[in-house]
Amino acid sequence: MMMSQFFIRRPIFAWVIAIFIILFGLLSIPKLPIARFPSVAPPQVVITATYPGATPKAINDSVVTLIERELSGVKDLLYYSATTDTSGIAQITATFRPGTDPDMAQVNVQNKIKAVEARLPQVVRQQGLLVEASSSGFLMLVSLSSPNGKYSEIDLSDYLVRNAVEELKRVEGVGKVQSFGAEKAMRIWVDPNKLVSYGLSISDVNNAIRYNNVEIAPGRLGDVPSEKGQLITIPLSAQGQLNSVEEFNNISLKGKLSGSSIKLSDVAHVEMGSQAYNFAILQNGKPATAAAIQLSPGANAVKTADGVQAKIEELRANLPEGMQVDIPYNTAPFVKISIEKVIYTLLEAMVLVFIVMYLFLHNVRYTLIPAIVAPIALLGTFAVMLIAGYSINVLTMFGMVLAIGIIVDDAIVVVENVERIMATEGLSPKEATSKAMKEITSPIIGITLVLAAVFLPMAFASGSVGIIYRQFTVTMSVSILFSALLALILTPALCATILKPIDGHHQKKGFFAWFDRTFDKVTTKYEMILVKVIKHSIPMMIAFVVITGLTFAGMKYWPTAFMPEEDQGWFLTTFQLPSDATRERTQNIVQDFEGNLSGKSDIKNNISILGWGFGGAGQNVGVSFTTLKDFDERTTPSSEYANSLNTVMAKSGEGSVMSILPPPIDELGTYSGFSLRLQDKANLGMPALIKAKEQLLEMAAKNEKFYMVWAEGLPEGNSVSLKIDREKLNTLGVNFADVSDIISTSMGSMYINDFPNQGRMQQVIVQVDAKSRMQLEDILNLKVAGASGQLVSLSEVVSPQWSKAPQQYNRYNGRPSLSIAGIPNIGTSSGDAMREMEQLVAKLPKGIGYEWTGISLQEKQSESQIAFLLALSMLVIFLVLAALYESWAIPLSVMLVVPLGIFGAVVAIMSRGMMNDVFFKIGLITIIGLSAKNAILIVEFAKMLREEGMSLIEATVQASKLRLRPILMTSLAFTCGVVPLVIASGASSETQHALGTGVFGGMISATILAIFFVPVFFIFVLGTVEKLFSSKKKTSS
Secondary structure (H helix, E strand, O other): HHHHHHHHHHHHHHHHHHHHHHHHHHHHHHOOOOOOOOOOOEEEEEEEEEOOOOHHHHHHHHHOOOHHHHHHHOOOOOEEEEEEEEOOOOEEEEEOOOOOOHHHHHHHHHHHHHHHHOOHHHHHHHHOOOOEEOOOOOOEEEEEEOOOOOHHHHHHHHHHHHHHHHHHOOOOEEEEEEEEOOOEEEEEEEHHHHHHOOOOOOHHHHHHHHHHOOOOOOOOOOOOOOOOOOOOOOOOOOOOOOOOOHHHHHHEEEOOOOEEEEEEHHEEEEEEEEEEEEEOOEEOOEEEHHHEEEOOOOOOOOHHHHHHHHHHHHHHHHHHOOOOOEEEOOOHHHHHHHHHHHHHHHHHHHHHHHHHHHHHHHOOHHHHHHHHHHHHHHHHHHHHHHHHOOOOOOOHHHHHHHHHHHHHHHHHHHHHHHHHHHHHHHOOOOHHHHHHHHHOOOHHHHHHHHHHHHHHHHHOOOHHHHHHHHHHHHHHHHHHHHHHHHHHHHHHHHHHHHHHOOOOOOOOHHHHHHHHHHHHHHHHHHHHHHHHHHHHHHHHHHEEEEEEHHHHHHHHHOOOOOOOOOOOEEEEEEEEOOOOOOHHHHHHHHHHHHHHHHOOOEEEEEEEEOOOOOOOOOOOOEEEEEOOOHHHHHOHHHHHHHHHHHHOOOOOOOOOOEEEOOOOOOOOOOOOOOOEEEEEEOOOOHHHHHHHHHHHHHHHHHHOEEEEEEEEOOOOOEEEEEEEEHHHHHHHHHOHHHHHHHHHOOOOOOEEEEEOOOOOOEEEEEEOOOHEEEEHHHHHHHEEOOOOOEEEHHHHHEEEEEEEEEEEEEEEEEEEEEEEEEOOOOOHHHHHHHHHHHHHOOOOOOOEEEEHHHHHHHHHHHHHHHHHHHHHHHHHHHHHHHHHOOOOOOHHHHOOOOHHHHHHHHHHHOOOOOEOOEEEEEEEHHHHHHHHHHHHHHHHHHHHHHHHHOOOHHHHHHHHHHHHHHHHHHHHHHHHHHHHHOOOOOOOHHHHHHHHHHHHHHHHHHHHHHHHHHHHHHHHHHHHHHHHHHHHHHHOO
């Protein structure tokens, strides 16, 4: 009470406080990071182990299972999964609870792995274990090409690895740079037939290179301890390492037959080749090399992208003639556009709100007051966001859009009341303000507490959803608290100084006169209806129960989703061929796909990576990133492109090609839809698991609820296992080591050691030349040396066996598992699709279980939490009001309003065919607070009039009539504030619709129904209470 009176007398003091808030706000805005979404995803730490040439099973048994055993005990671990495929790489991904510090998680994982490193195979240790923390999606791709064809792909890749990759890793915010090109290496392609003619084996070649290419450290001449009289000391050096193709060609091999010396060049072709030939890249159909940039968890996308672009500019300046560097794929611009869109929405909302106020108050001075107060409250919020470590993102900005309506409310309530007292009692502005503040301080405090309280329970939500909710709730609660503070400090001071006294003879003319007359008519009409309604309170209560019933029934049966799908301006296409397909076959399909793209005008860029996929690597997979032109330059949404390409590519005989939209939040998986893991929980073995998978996919294919369901990862394929006959080896006197050496060198490649090349150590790799390792016979014809120097054909000691074997081993939480992903059909929500999947999995054989993962796991959590959160919010409001009004009955009459608001929200969303997603749930909570606010305004006044001695009914009708104008004004202001959200288009429009529609519908229904229902509730509840008490009094006397 005292506070507002103090500031009415000292307006400059009020301004000083406001200026401080403005200052802190303006200082903090440039410091706030910008992102599209806060880092919502659970942080991931990826462990990569390389075992060249090993089968998936071998890697799985000797590497993955060991590491997994250690992982189980890491702190805050949510789940972990592992994949191994034929490329000889094992990836184990440990996912932590949202909110875990990614750096700590990485350190914890590294410490755990140290314990087991000694037990891993030597080759794996030699290649090194990589432990990295980064988000799973790609932020951008950087490509290097040679438009005039001057440089080969190998040159480009080597340049990229040497000059760009390390540089890019140093950019702040970059978590990982995945290079798709490999650096150069000394490749030695051995011809087995020539070896035989000289009587040599591959082991001889390997050893000769090993002995000839070594680093020598000869020390110094005259080193201490030295003889007396030695006066100089000189360092010695001897060149032990070879560094050119010529030097490697001249390595001499010992011939068994004659004393003649044989050079390496006689039995092998030596060249500077590439360290690995796993990937090939096509940029708009032309060969190139590329590196993908992944964000470190929690980094600022826009800032990181800018940093990378600056680095690229530096590189561009020093590029050799004939090389060109590009960024063909970049998700950052979408973030920028999204944020800009929301800021426009914020400004539109402000303008609309002020138009509404001008309409009701017909006076620029009155309208100015809320117009000054609202931005100050928002600036205050920015300062708090900086302290709390939040970013400017779509969620916090939407929080502000919703808050604008509420902030202006407080100011409107004050201004409207001052204006009414001045008009009816003819007091001067200062006295009128003083009197108005006495009436209005307690409802303002009430409303603020209720609105701040309603958002608090949301902060208790866990998981990713919790992070999303917190973004909203913190912004909204803080801006509401600021707004109330200003309503008690700045607004009364402004009212007392800016407003002019109203003279009684002043007549309004024109439009405003008409508006006033109409409004008076509406008020009288309202009063008449209200009096009738109050007489029939029982039927009204029945109607209320019906509405409530319908609302909650509707919410139960209504489709849920996690987040709306956005058109992000790009899509992703995955290519998967049969397991035995070569690079050549994959390339044909990719080129077919690119041919389909080139005819379309809206496409800006396309880059394809052959040999790599989000599900695993291999010659038979590939992935394409297609970027579309900006929103204003195209008419077709990205989803239509993806669907039309899917239709065309479905005809492409070979393999499966799927174009999919990116997920709503990049960090939660690589595409939208749902994902689960089938698990072998009873050790039934891989074949049983694969059979169960096929059965599940078959059931899903027949089901109407799915657009498509597929198994992620690589299919199984034919494999040949070589059985080595050890007894025969002994009789022929052949070393087992020689046999294993030959097999791994000829088919796989043998990494011998390193050689210096232009200031960088690069690998020396021996492998049989291509023509001698295409057919099975080629291996069996290889020769090994026996004890007496005779050469033995491998076919004598090795027998091949054909079998079907998985190309990839997947594990989830330490059990063998298969990844299943799917996209719900149009009109089916992801929640429904997930329930349907659960029913299908239940039909599989016993011992096959499942677990939801990624975005689906988060959705499951969000679904289970919301009912509890809504109930908690209502309980909190009830308790706050009970404390404020010192009564259990009054808060009850306020609380009964809530279902009326929810009713409108549900109707609005259903009529637009939208889903019940996270944003709608945030809207719901906002509605709960706002519908209670209208009720508080009426109830507060009714209570006051009742205490002045009016009868219950009289007091209620009078209060409703007095408060009609502020209620309609604030509600209209708020509704207009969300109109821009409802009609948004372009970047992140889906999110805006999801949020705006529910709030819009809820606000309208809450207002229209509340002005009739609240008086009924008040009379009904208080009347009942009074009857009970009076009957008690009678019985006690």
